[in-house]
Amino acid sequence: xxxxxxxxxxxxxxxxxxxxxxxxxxxxxxxxxxxxxxxxxxxxxxxxxxxxxxxxxxxxxxxxxxxxxxxxxxxxxxxxxxxxxxxxxxxxxxxxxxxxxxxxxxxxxxxxxxxxxxxxxxxxxxxxxxxxxxxxxxxxxxxxxxxxxxxxxxxxxxxxxxxxxxxxxxxxxxxxxxxxxxxxxxxxxxxxxxxxxxxxxxxxxxxxxxxxxxxxxxxxxxxxxxxxxxxxxxxxxxxxxxxxxxxxxxxxxxxxxxxxxxxxxxxxxxxxxxxxxxxx
Amino acid sequence: xxxxxxxxxxxxxxxxxxxxxxxxxxxxxxxxxxxxxxxxxxxxxxxxxxxxxxxxxxxxxxxxxxxxxxxxxxxxxxxxxxxxxxxxxxxxxxxxxxxxxxxxxxxxxxxxxxxxxxxxxxxxxxxxxxxxxxxxxxxxxxxxxxxxxxxxxxxxxxxxxxxxxxxxxxxxxxxxxxxxxxxxxxxxxxxxxxxxxxxxxxxxxxxxxxxxxxxxxxxxxxxxxxxxxxxxxxxxx
Numbered sequence: 151x152x153x154x155x156x157x158x159x160x161x162x163x164x165x166x167x168x169x170x171x172x173x174x175x176x177x178x179x180x181x182x183x184x185x186x187x188x189x190x191x192x193x194x195x196x197x198x199x200x201x202x203x204x205x206x207x208x209x210x211x212x213x214x215x216x217x218x219x220x221x222x223x224x225x226x227x228x229x230x231x232x233x234x235x236x237x238x239x240x241x242x243x244x245x246x247x248x249x250x251x252x253x254x255x256x257x258x259x260x261x262x263x264x265x266x267x268x269x270x271x272x273x274x275x276x277x278x279x280x281x282x283x284x285x286x287x288x289x290x291x292x293x294x295x296x297x298x299x300x301x302x303x304x305x306x307x308x309x310x311x312x313x314x315x316x317x318x319x320x321x322x323x324x325x326x327x328x329x330x331x332x333x334x335x336x337x338x339x340x341x342x343x344x345x346x347x348x349x350x351x352x353x354x355x356x357x358x359x360x361x362x363x364x365x366x367x368x369x370x371x372x373x374x375x376x377x378x379x380x381x382x383x384x385x386x387x388x389x390x391x392x393x394x395x396x397x398x399x400x401x402x403x404x405x406x407x408x409x410x411x412x413x414x415x416x417x418x419x420x421x422x423x424x425x426x427x428x429x430x
Numbered sequence: 431x432x433x434x435x436x437x438x439x440x441x442x443x444x445x446x447x448x449x450x451x452x453x454x455x456x457x458x459x460x461x462x463x464x465x466x467x468x469x470x471x472x473x474x475x476x477x478x479x480x481x482x483x484x485x486x487x488x489x490x491x492x493x494x495x496x497x498x499x500x501x502x503x504x505x506x507x508x509x510x511x512x513x514x515x516x517x518x519x520x521x522x523x524x525x526x527x528x529x530x531x532x533x534x535x536x537x538x539x540x541x542x543x544x545x546x547x548x549x550x551x552x553x554x555x556x557x558x559x560x561x562x563x564x565x566x567x568x569x570x571x572x573x574x575x576x577x578x579x580x581x582x583x584x585x586x587x588x589x590x591x592x593x594x595x596x597x598x599x600x601x602x603x604x605x606x607x608x609x610x611x612x613x614x615x616x617x618x619x620x621x622x623x624x625x626x627x628x629x630x631x632x633x634x635x636x637x638x639x640x641x642x643x644x645x646x647x648x649x650x651x652x653x654x655x656x657x658x659x660x661x662x663x664x665x666x667x
Contacts, residue, residue, distance in 0.1 A: 368627075
Protein backbone atom coordinates (compact mmCIF):
# COMPACT_ATOMS: atom_id res chain seq x y z
CA UNK A 151 0.00 0.00 0.00
CA UNK A 152 1.23 3.47 -0.84
CA UNK A 153 1.99 5.71 2.07
CA UNK A 154 -0.66 8.14 0.94
CA UNK A 155 -3.41 5.54 1.32
CA UNK A 156 -2.51 4.75 4.89
CA UNK A 157 -4.32 6.37 7.77
CA UNK A 158 -2.00 8.64 9.67
CA UNK A 159 -2.07 8.08 13.40
CA UNK A 160 -1.02 10.20 16.35
CA UNK A 161 -0.51 8.24 19.56
CA UNK A 162 -1.55 9.98 22.75
CA UNK A 163 -0.51 8.66 26.15
CA UNK A 164 -2.19 10.13 29.20
CA UNK A 165 -1.01 9.41 32.73
CA UNK A 166 0.82 10.68 35.76
CA UNK A 167 4.37 10.12 34.47
CA UNK A 168 5.46 10.37 38.08
CA UNK A 169 8.21 9.90 36.97
CA UNK A 170 8.39 8.87 33.33
CA UNK A 171 10.24 5.54 32.93
CA UNK A 172 11.77 3.54 30.09
CA UNK A 173 8.59 1.46 30.16
CA UNK A 174 6.45 4.44 29.14
CA UNK A 175 8.85 5.17 26.31
CA UNK A 176 8.78 1.53 25.20
CA UNK A 177 4.97 1.63 24.89
CA UNK A 178 5.37 4.17 22.10
CA UNK A 179 8.00 2.15 20.25
CA UNK A 180 5.96 -1.06 20.46
CA UNK A 181 2.75 0.65 19.37
CA UNK A 182 4.42 2.34 16.43
CA UNK A 183 6.02 -0.89 15.19
CA UNK A 184 2.70 -2.68 15.55
CA UNK A 185 0.55 -0.06 13.83
CA UNK A 186 2.98 0.45 10.97
CA UNK A 187 3.24 -3.33 10.66
CA UNK A 188 -0.50 -3.66 9.97
CA UNK A 189 0.09 -1.91 6.65
CA UNK A 190 -2.99 0.20 7.22
CA UNK A 191 -1.59 2.89 9.46
CA UNK A 192 1.35 5.20 9.58
CA UNK A 193 2.26 6.60 12.97
CA UNK A 194 3.40 10.18 12.50
CA UNK A 195 3.68 11.39 16.08
CA UNK A 196 3.53 10.42 19.72
CA UNK A 197 2.31 12.77 22.43
CA UNK A 198 2.92 12.43 26.14
CA UNK A 199 0.35 14.34 28.15
CA UNK A 200 1.10 14.39 31.89
CA UNK A 201 -2.01 14.76 34.05
CA UNK A 202 -2.64 18.02 35.91
CA UNK A 203 -2.07 18.41 39.65
CA UNK A 204 -5.85 18.57 40.20
CA UNK A 205 -5.97 14.83 39.53
CA UNK A 206 -5.03 14.54 43.23
CA UNK A 207 -3.36 11.19 43.02
CA UNK A 208 -1.38 10.17 46.06
CA UNK A 209 2.30 10.94 45.71
CA UNK A 210 1.79 13.11 42.61
CA UNK A 211 4.52 15.74 42.49
CA UNK A 212 3.94 19.12 40.77
CA UNK A 213 3.20 18.96 37.05
CA UNK A 214 6.06 21.23 35.99
CA UNK A 215 8.59 18.69 37.29
CA UNK A 216 6.77 15.81 35.58
CA UNK A 217 6.63 17.76 32.34
CA UNK A 218 10.33 18.63 32.44
CA UNK A 219 11.26 15.00 33.12
CA UNK A 220 9.13 13.85 30.17
CA UNK A 221 10.80 16.48 28.00
CA UNK A 222 14.25 15.31 29.08
CA UNK A 223 13.24 11.71 28.40
CA UNK A 224 12.06 12.46 24.85
CA UNK A 225 14.97 14.71 23.96
CA UNK A 226 16.50 11.92 21.89
CA UNK A 227 13.28 10.84 20.24
CA UNK A 228 12.53 11.98 16.73
CA UNK A 229 8.79 11.44 16.96
CA UNK A 230 7.57 11.52 20.58
CA UNK A 231 6.92 14.87 22.23
CA UNK A 232 5.42 16.26 25.40
CA UNK A 233 2.29 18.39 25.46
CA UNK A 234 1.52 20.57 28.48
CA UNK A 235 -2.07 21.54 27.69
CA UNK A 236 -3.62 18.96 30.01
CA UNK A 237 -1.20 19.68 32.83
CA UNK A 238 -1.88 23.42 32.63
CA UNK A 239 -5.64 23.16 33.14
CA UNK A 240 -6.75 24.22 36.60
CA UNK A 241 -9.29 21.43 36.82
CA UNK A 242 -8.74 17.77 36.11
CA UNK A 243 -9.69 17.02 32.47
CA UNK A 244 -11.34 13.77 31.37
CA UNK A 245 -9.18 11.73 29.01
CA UNK A 246 -11.94 11.86 26.37
CA UNK A 247 -11.59 15.66 26.42
CA UNK A 248 -7.83 15.49 26.11
CA UNK A 249 -8.27 13.29 23.05
CA UNK A 250 -10.76 15.78 21.62
CA UNK A 251 -8.41 18.67 22.24
CA UNK A 252 -5.60 16.97 20.34
CA UNK A 253 -7.83 15.80 17.51
CA UNK A 254 -9.10 19.35 17.03
CA UNK A 255 -5.65 20.81 17.26
CA UNK A 256 -4.50 18.41 14.54
CA UNK A 257 -7.42 19.23 12.31
CA UNK A 258 -6.85 22.94 12.77
CA UNK A 259 -3.18 22.71 11.91
CA UNK A 260 -3.96 20.43 9.00
CA UNK A 261 -6.34 23.03 7.59
CA UNK A 262 -3.67 25.68 8.07
CA UNK A 263 -1.20 23.65 6.11
CA UNK A 264 -3.65 23.15 3.30
CA UNK A 265 -4.35 26.85 3.04
CA UNK A 266 -0.63 27.37 3.29
CA UNK A 267 -1.21 30.38 5.48
CA UNK A 268 2.13 32.19 5.79
CA UNK A 269 1.52 33.82 9.19
CA UNK A 270 0.79 30.51 10.82
CA UNK A 271 3.86 28.81 9.47
CA UNK A 272 6.03 30.99 11.64
CA UNK A 273 7.39 29.00 14.52
CA UNK A 274 6.11 29.89 17.93
CA UNK A 275 2.90 31.35 16.58
CA UNK A 276 1.04 28.21 15.74
CA UNK A 277 0.48 26.91 19.20
CA UNK A 278 -1.04 30.12 20.51
CA UNK A 279 -3.38 30.35 17.60
CA UNK A 280 -4.69 26.82 17.90
CA UNK A 281 -5.20 27.26 21.61
CA UNK A 282 -7.42 30.28 21.03
CA UNK A 283 -9.19 28.54 18.25
CA UNK A 284 -10.25 25.59 20.31
CA UNK A 285 -12.58 27.85 22.29
CA UNK A 286 -14.99 28.24 19.45
CA UNK A 287 -14.44 24.84 17.93
CA UNK A 288 -15.41 23.09 21.12
CA UNK A 289 -19.09 22.85 20.33
CA UNK A 290 -18.51 20.88 17.20
CA UNK A 291 -20.21 17.51 17.11
CA UNK A 292 -17.79 14.82 18.27
CA UNK A 293 -15.54 13.12 15.73
CA UNK A 294 -16.66 14.04 12.31
CA UNK A 295 -14.04 11.78 10.75
CA UNK A 296 -12.51 13.77 7.98
CA UNK A 297 -10.99 11.81 5.15
CA UNK A 298 -7.23 11.91 5.06
CA UNK A 299 -7.05 13.52 8.48
CA UNK A 300 -4.66 12.00 11.01
CA UNK A 301 -6.43 10.10 13.79
CA UNK A 302 -5.55 10.52 17.44
CA UNK A 303 -5.58 7.22 19.29
CA UNK A 304 -5.12 6.57 22.97
CA UNK A 305 -2.03 4.58 23.85
CA UNK A 306 -2.10 2.69 27.11
CA UNK A 307 -1.01 -0.31 29.12
CA UNK A 308 -3.31 -3.13 30.16
CA UNK A 309 -3.81 -1.46 33.54
CA UNK A 310 -5.69 1.44 31.94
CA UNK A 311 -7.92 -0.90 29.96
CA UNK A 312 -8.76 -2.81 33.10
CA UNK A 313 -9.40 0.39 35.03
CA UNK A 314 -12.50 0.79 32.81
CA UNK A 315 -14.02 -1.74 35.18
CA UNK A 316 -13.47 0.34 38.34
CA UNK A 317 -16.78 1.87 39.47
CA UNK A 318 -17.04 5.69 39.15
CA UNK A 319 -13.57 6.06 37.66
CA UNK A 320 -14.84 6.48 34.11
CA UNK A 321 -18.10 7.76 32.71
CA UNK A 322 -19.59 5.08 30.49
CA UNK A 323 -20.18 7.62 27.70
CA UNK A 324 -16.49 8.55 27.88
CA UNK A 325 -15.44 4.93 27.48
CA UNK A 326 -17.74 4.60 24.47
CA UNK A 327 -16.30 7.83 23.08
CA UNK A 328 -12.70 6.73 23.57
CA UNK A 329 -13.03 3.29 22.01
CA UNK A 330 -15.73 4.19 19.49
CA UNK A 331 -14.64 7.63 18.38
CA UNK A 332 -10.88 7.48 18.68
CA UNK A 333 -9.52 4.01 19.26
CA UNK A 334 -7.22 2.36 21.73
CA UNK A 335 -3.81 0.80 21.41
CA UNK A 336 -3.14 -1.30 24.42
CA UNK A 337 0.19 -2.91 25.19
CA UNK A 338 -0.32 -6.12 27.11
CA UNK A 339 1.84 -8.86 28.44
CA UNK A 340 1.60 -12.13 26.57
CA UNK A 341 -1.00 -14.27 28.28
CA UNK A 342 -2.66 -11.26 29.85
CA UNK A 343 -6.41 -11.11 30.38
CA UNK A 344 -6.99 -8.07 28.15
CA UNK A 345 -8.82 -10.14 25.56
CA UNK A 346 -11.11 -11.63 28.16
CA UNK A 347 -11.71 -8.20 29.64
CA UNK A 348 -12.86 -6.89 26.25
CA UNK A 349 -15.08 -9.93 25.74
CA UNK A 350 -16.76 -9.38 29.09
CA UNK A 351 -17.55 -5.73 28.46
CA UNK A 352 -20.39 -4.94 26.07
CA UNK A 353 -19.09 -1.55 25.04
CA UNK A 354 -15.52 -2.73 24.52
CA UNK A 355 -16.71 -5.77 22.62
CA UNK A 356 -18.85 -3.60 20.37
CA UNK A 357 -15.83 -1.50 19.43
CA UNK A 358 -13.29 -4.32 19.50
CA UNK A 359 -12.14 -3.58 15.95
CA UNK A 360 -10.98 -0.21 17.27
CA UNK A 361 -8.96 -1.73 20.09
CA UNK A 362 -5.50 -2.88 19.11
CA UNK A 363 -3.87 -5.27 21.54
CA UNK A 364 -0.10 -5.34 21.19
CA UNK A 365 1.81 -8.15 22.84
CA UNK A 366 4.90 -7.36 24.78
CA UNK A 367 7.07 -10.43 24.92
CA UNK A 368 9.46 -9.43 27.65
CA UNK A 369 8.66 -8.64 31.25
CA UNK A 370 8.83 -4.92 31.64
CA UNK A 371 7.66 -4.00 35.07
CA UNK A 372 9.23 -0.59 35.38
CA UNK A 373 6.29 1.09 37.07
CA UNK A 374 6.62 4.61 38.45
CA UNK A 375 5.47 3.27 41.82
CA UNK A 376 8.45 0.93 41.95
CA UNK A 377 10.80 3.70 40.86
CA UNK A 378 9.58 5.95 43.67
CA UNK A 379 9.90 3.12 46.18
CA UNK A 380 13.47 2.41 45.10
CA UNK A 381 14.29 6.11 45.43
CA UNK A 382 12.85 6.29 48.94
CA UNK A 383 15.03 3.32 49.87
CA UNK A 384 18.14 4.86 48.41
CA UNK A 385 18.36 2.20 45.69
CA UNK A 386 19.66 2.82 42.21
CA UNK A 387 17.16 3.53 39.43
CA UNK A 388 19.82 3.69 36.77
CA UNK A 389 18.97 2.18 33.39
CA UNK A 390 15.29 2.08 34.37
CA UNK A 391 14.72 5.74 33.52
CA UNK A 392 16.75 7.82 31.06
CA UNK A 393 19.99 9.20 32.56
CA UNK A 394 18.79 12.80 32.23
CA UNK A 395 15.64 12.00 34.20
CA UNK A 396 17.64 10.32 36.94
CA UNK A 397 19.94 13.35 37.18
CA UNK A 398 16.96 15.72 37.36
CA UNK A 399 15.32 13.67 40.13
CA UNK A 400 18.53 13.68 42.15
CA UNK A 401 19.25 17.34 41.59
CA UNK A 402 15.81 18.39 42.82
CA UNK A 403 15.41 15.59 45.33
CA UNK A 404 11.93 14.97 43.97
CA UNK A 405 10.83 11.77 45.64
CA UNK A 406 10.84 11.14 49.38
CA UNK A 407 8.45 9.83 52.00
CA UNK A 408 7.10 13.40 52.24
CA UNK A 409 6.35 13.61 48.54
CA UNK A 410 4.69 10.19 48.73
CA UNK A 411 2.25 11.64 51.27
CA UNK A 412 1.02 14.35 48.93
CA UNK A 413 -2.75 14.06 48.47
CA UNK A 414 -2.89 11.33 51.11
CA UNK A 415 -6.53 10.79 52.07
CA UNK A 416 -7.75 12.99 49.22
CA UNK A 417 -10.28 11.49 46.84
CA UNK A 418 -9.08 11.09 43.27
CA UNK A 419 -10.59 13.82 41.06
CA UNK A 420 -12.47 11.50 38.67
CA UNK A 421 -14.00 9.57 41.56
CA UNK A 422 -15.02 12.79 43.24
CA UNK A 423 -16.53 14.29 40.09
CA UNK A 424 -18.28 11.18 38.85
CA UNK A 425 -19.80 10.36 42.25
CA UNK A 426 -21.11 13.91 42.59
CA UNK A 427 -22.58 13.85 39.12
CA UNK A 428 -24.27 10.54 39.83
CA UNK A 429 -25.87 11.99 42.95
CA UNK A 430 -27.19 15.16 41.35
CA UNK B 431 32.21 -0.41 63.11
CA UNK B 432 34.65 -2.43 61.05
CA UNK B 433 35.59 -0.85 57.77
CA UNK B 434 33.78 -2.47 54.89
CA UNK B 435 35.44 -5.09 52.70
CA UNK B 436 36.15 -3.73 49.23
CA UNK B 437 34.61 -5.79 46.46
CA UNK B 438 35.19 -5.93 42.72
CA UNK B 439 32.34 -7.46 40.69
CA UNK B 440 33.15 -9.38 37.53
CA UNK B 441 30.49 -10.29 34.99
CA UNK B 442 31.30 -12.80 32.26
CA UNK B 443 29.06 -13.44 29.30
CA UNK B 444 28.46 -12.87 25.61
CA UNK B 445 27.16 -9.30 25.83
CA UNK B 446 25.82 -9.86 22.33
CA UNK B 447 24.82 -7.05 22.56
CA UNK B 448 25.02 -5.49 26.02
CA UNK B 449 21.54 -4.46 27.24
CA UNK B 450 20.15 -2.30 30.02
CA UNK B 451 19.50 -5.49 31.95
CA UNK B 452 23.21 -6.31 32.12
CA UNK B 453 23.83 -2.81 33.42
CA UNK B 454 21.01 -3.12 35.94
CA UNK B 455 22.55 -6.31 37.29
CA UNK B 456 25.54 -4.29 38.47
CA UNK B 457 23.41 -1.58 40.06
CA UNK B 458 21.24 -4.09 41.90
CA UNK B 459 24.23 -6.10 43.11
CA UNK B 460 26.01 -3.00 44.38
CA UNK B 461 22.92 -1.76 46.26
CA UNK B 462 22.49 -5.19 47.79
CA UNK B 463 26.10 -5.55 48.93
CA UNK B 464 26.14 -2.03 50.37
CA UNK B 465 22.97 -2.68 52.32
CA UNK B 466 24.62 -5.64 54.05
CA UNK B 467 26.91 -3.06 55.67
CA UNK B 468 29.79 -5.50 55.20
CA UNK B 469 30.93 -4.66 51.68
CA UNK B 470 31.95 -1.66 49.67
CA UNK B 471 31.83 -2.20 45.92
CA UNK B 472 34.74 -0.33 44.36
CA UNK B 473 34.60 -1.52 40.78
CA UNK B 474 32.65 -3.50 38.23
CA UNK B 475 34.22 -5.33 35.30
CA UNK B 476 32.46 -6.56 32.18
CA UNK B 477 34.39 -9.28 30.38
CA UNK B 478 32.89 -10.24 27.02
CA UNK B 479 33.53 -13.85 26.04
CA UNK B 480 36.05 -14.93 23.43
CA UNK B 481 34.92 -15.52 19.83
CA UNK B 482 36.00 -19.16 20.15
CA UNK B 483 33.22 -19.74 22.63
CA UNK B 484 31.40 -20.76 19.46
CA UNK B 485 27.95 -19.57 20.43
CA UNK B 486 25.46 -19.16 17.61
CA UNK B 487 24.99 -15.58 16.35
CA UNK B 488 27.96 -14.29 18.34
CA UNK B 489 29.28 -11.17 16.60
CA UNK B 490 33.02 -10.43 16.63
CA UNK B 491 34.46 -9.67 20.06
CA UNK B 492 35.82 -6.28 19.01
CA UNK B 493 32.24 -5.18 18.29
CA UNK B 494 30.94 -6.58 21.57
CA UNK B 495 33.74 -4.87 23.47
CA UNK B 496 33.11 -1.58 21.63
CA UNK B 497 29.39 -1.73 22.41
CA UNK B 498 30.03 -2.42 26.09
CA UNK B 499 32.48 0.47 26.16
CA UNK B 500 29.87 2.81 24.67
CA UNK B 501 27.26 1.59 27.15
CA UNK B 502 29.61 2.32 30.05
CA UNK B 503 30.67 5.77 28.91
CA UNK B 504 28.46 7.32 31.55
CA UNK B 505 29.22 4.91 34.39
CA UNK B 506 31.79 6.00 36.92
CA UNK B 507 32.43 2.54 38.35
CA UNK B 508 31.89 -0.15 35.70
CA UNK B 509 34.52 -0.86 33.05
CA UNK B 510 35.04 -3.23 30.15
CA UNK B 511 38.00 -5.53 30.11
CA UNK B 512 38.99 -7.06 26.80
CA UNK B 513 41.60 -9.50 28.13
CA UNK B 514 39.33 -12.55 27.97
CA UNK B 515 38.16 -11.71 24.46
CA UNK B 516 41.72 -11.22 23.23
CA UNK B 517 43.00 -14.66 24.23
CA UNK B 518 43.74 -17.18 21.50
CA UNK B 519 41.25 -19.65 22.97
CA UNK B 520 38.01 -19.66 24.88
CA UNK B 521 38.72 -20.02 28.57
CA UNK B 522 36.87 -21.19 31.63
CA UNK B 523 35.31 -18.53 33.83
CA UNK B 524 37.41 -19.59 36.79
CA UNK B 525 40.56 -18.75 34.82
CA UNK B 526 39.19 -15.31 34.04
CA UNK B 527 38.57 -14.83 37.74
CA UNK B 528 42.14 -15.95 38.55
CA UNK B 529 43.53 -13.51 36.01
CA UNK B 530 41.60 -10.58 37.42
CA UNK B 531 42.49 -11.45 40.99
CA UNK B 532 46.18 -11.52 40.17
CA UNK B 533 45.77 -8.17 38.38
CA UNK B 534 44.09 -6.78 41.47
CA UNK B 535 46.80 -8.05 43.80
CA UNK B 536 49.49 -6.76 41.47
CA UNK B 537 48.06 -3.26 41.69
CA UNK B 538 47.98 -3.34 45.49
CA UNK B 539 51.62 -2.75 46.57
CA UNK B 540 51.71 0.42 44.51
CA UNK B 541 48.81 1.77 46.47
CA UNK B 542 50.55 1.13 49.77
CA UNK B 543 53.93 2.48 48.80
CA UNK B 544 57.24 0.60 48.69
CA UNK B 545 58.73 -0.61 51.96
CA UNK B 546 56.08 1.15 53.98
CA UNK B 547 56.04 -0.02 57.60
CA UNK B 548 52.30 0.65 57.77
CA UNK B 549 51.87 -2.17 55.30
CA UNK B 550 50.73 -4.67 57.86
CA UNK B 551 48.21 -2.23 59.31
CA UNK B 552 45.85 -2.47 56.40
CA UNK B 553 45.48 -6.14 55.51
CA UNK B 554 41.72 -5.75 55.29
CA UNK B 555 42.06 -3.50 52.29
CA UNK B 556 42.64 -6.40 49.89
CA UNK B 557 39.58 -6.34 47.65
CA UNK B 558 37.56 -9.48 47.11
CA UNK B 559 36.77 -10.41 43.55
CA UNK B 560 33.28 -11.85 43.11
CA UNK B 561 31.53 -13.29 40.10
CA UNK B 562 28.36 -11.45 39.23
CA UNK B 563 25.67 -13.36 37.40
CA UNK B 564 21.96 -13.73 36.82
CA UNK B 565 20.01 -16.53 38.48
CA UNK B 566 19.93 -18.32 35.12
CA UNK B 567 23.70 -18.91 35.37
CA UNK B 568 23.27 -20.51 38.78
CA UNK B 569 20.94 -22.96 37.09
CA UNK B 570 23.49 -23.83 34.40
CA UNK B 571 25.77 -25.16 37.15
CA UNK B 572 23.44 -28.18 37.08
CA UNK B 573 23.74 -28.70 33.33
CA UNK B 574 25.86 -31.83 32.83
CA UNK B 575 29.31 -31.26 31.28
CA UNK B 576 28.96 -27.49 31.10
CA UNK B 577 30.97 -26.77 34.24
CA UNK B 578 33.67 -28.79 35.96
CA UNK B 579 32.82 -29.48 39.58
CA UNK B 580 36.23 -28.34 40.79
CA UNK B 581 35.68 -25.04 38.97
CA UNK B 582 32.30 -24.47 40.55
CA UNK B 583 33.88 -25.22 43.89
CA UNK B 584 36.77 -22.82 43.30
CA UNK B 585 34.38 -20.06 42.22
CA UNK B 586 32.18 -20.29 45.29
CA UNK B 587 34.94 -21.15 47.76
CA UNK B 588 37.77 -18.84 46.71
CA UNK B 589 35.88 -15.99 45.06
CA UNK B 590 32.17 -15.85 45.82
CA UNK B 591 29.08 -15.30 43.79
CA UNK B 592 26.64 -12.45 43.60
CA UNK B 593 23.49 -13.62 41.92
CA UNK B 594 20.71 -11.32 40.75
CA UNK B 595 17.21 -12.80 40.63
CA UNK B 596 15.38 -13.33 37.38
CA UNK B 597 11.73 -14.04 36.74
CA UNK B 598 11.06 -17.76 36.58
CA UNK B 599 14.20 -18.71 38.47
CA UNK B 600 14.53 -19.98 42.01
CA UNK B 601 18.12 -19.34 43.06
CA UNK B 602 17.54 -20.63 46.60
CA UNK B 603 16.27 -23.88 45.14
CA UNK B 604 19.30 -24.21 42.87
CA UNK B 605 21.60 -23.80 45.84
CA UNK B 606 19.78 -26.39 47.92
CA UNK B 607 19.82 -28.90 45.06
CA UNK B 608 23.58 -28.68 44.65
CA UNK B 609 25.85 -30.10 47.38
CA UNK B 610 28.74 -27.80 46.39
CA UNK B 611 26.64 -24.65 46.33
CA UNK B 612 24.97 -25.63 49.59
CA UNK B 613 28.33 -26.13 51.24
CA UNK B 614 29.52 -22.65 50.32
CA UNK B 615 26.24 -20.81 50.45
CA UNK B 616 27.62 -18.18 52.76
CA UNK B 617 29.70 -17.08 49.79
CA UNK B 618 26.66 -16.79 47.56
CA UNK B 619 24.77 -13.54 47.74
CA UNK B 620 21.28 -13.44 46.33
CA UNK B 621 20.21 -9.94 45.33
CA UNK B 622 16.62 -9.33 44.37
CA UNK B 623 15.87 -7.03 41.46
CA UNK B 624 13.10 -4.78 42.81
CA UNK B 625 11.95 -3.88 39.30
CA UNK B 626 11.57 -6.83 36.96
CA UNK B 627 12.62 -6.07 33.44
CA UNK B 628 13.77 -8.94 31.35
CA UNK B 629 15.69 -7.74 28.36
CA UNK B 630 17.42 -10.72 26.85
CA UNK B 631 20.01 -10.15 24.18
CA UNK B 632 18.26 -12.89 22.19
CA UNK B 633 15.11 -10.78 22.13
CA UNK B 634 17.11 -7.73 21.06
CA UNK B 635 18.74 -9.63 18.19
CA UNK B 636 15.40 -10.97 17.01
CA UNK B 637 13.76 -7.53 17.13
CA UNK B 638 16.68 -6.03 15.21
CA UNK B 639 16.47 -8.77 12.60
CA UNK B 640 12.78 -7.99 12.15
CA UNK B 641 13.50 -4.29 11.82
CA UNK B 642 11.72 -3.42 15.06
CA UNK B 643 12.62 -0.74 17.54
CA UNK B 644 14.87 -1.61 20.46
CA UNK B 645 15.06 1.93 21.79
CA UNK B 646 15.10 2.25 25.58
CA UNK B 647 16.16 -1.40 25.97
CA UNK B 648 19.82 -0.59 25.48
CA UNK B 649 21.72 2.69 25.47
CA UNK B 650 21.23 4.94 22.42
CA UNK B 651 24.97 4.94 21.71
CA UNK B 652 24.91 1.15 21.37
CA UNK B 653 21.91 1.25 19.02
CA UNK B 654 23.72 3.76 16.82
CA UNK B 655 26.80 1.52 16.78
CA UNK B 656 24.70 -1.49 15.77
CA UNK B 657 23.09 0.46 12.93
CA UNK B 658 26.39 1.96 11.75
CA UNK B 659 28.06 -1.45 11.59
CA UNK B 660 24.96 -3.30 10.34
CA UNK B 661 25.19 -5.85 13.14
CA UNK B 662 22.38 -8.33 13.81
CA UNK B 663 20.70 -7.79 10.47
CA UNK B 664 18.91 -10.89 9.27
CA UNK B 665 21.81 -11.94 7.06
CA UNK B 666 24.65 -10.87 9.33
CA UNK B 667 27.49 -13.38 9.55
